[in-house]
Amino acid sequence: MPTERTEHVCGRVGADLTDRVLDALAALWESGPPVPAEDREPFALAVSEIAANIVEHASAREPVHVSLTLTMTETMLEAVFTDTADPALIDLSSIQMPDWHAESGRGLALALATLDELVHETHEGNTWRLRRVVRGVV
Template sequence: MSGDVRLEARGAAEETFVDTVHDLLDVLFERGSVGDDDQMLFRLAVSEVATNIVEHAQSREPIEIDFALTCDAEQLCAVFTDNADPALIDLENVGMPDADAESGRGLAIALAALDELTRRTEDGNTWILRRRRQPAA
């Protein structure tokens, strides 16, 4: 890898923001020379969290999201910060729903794909996603 990569975006909690997240992931993977498995699993986790924020965040005011991606030799990291009401989610008790459930898999998938998923709720929500990079084959 040719150095650390950091990318940022800010936008409204709308479906187009998920597209922006995917575009930044493309740039990150190109610049960071990230392996296929790490790309697939990190993209899946980041996409699930981004989609959950856009679909489920609530506030009386318009919701804005700050998004930062970083990549270094050891890990991939994504941080979402929003101004929404605190998300009432207990990440320690998130599990995969029954096979016939129509929703509710996003955070369970993200937890399975990441080494760390944390959430803080001071002044909105901050979601921190980390995946340790696999050694090159």
């Protein structure tokens, strides 16, 4: 049975969210089962891009709160963000990498390219589910 390790981040959405997420990822890598860098790094990129999008685009009448659960086993990496922002109207099937000279708009495209699964659901906020199957061998 795979060893499972989790880390959590909760609180108000603010400029420090991405740093808190990266700290939680570092704690996960340090204390969890061994997962090769070739899987950790693309997953961390996708997770940080979603966190950055939440910081940049999440809006609501009240302060926005977010919770993140990171889960790691020898065979799978998963992140689930839940926020209290207004539902984001996004069609993930239409996301494409912007032209090379674009100054923004790469976050979701990078996440889609590095993950096996990216799901966005709206119900009293937003839920983002990110999953990457571990391919490498330690």
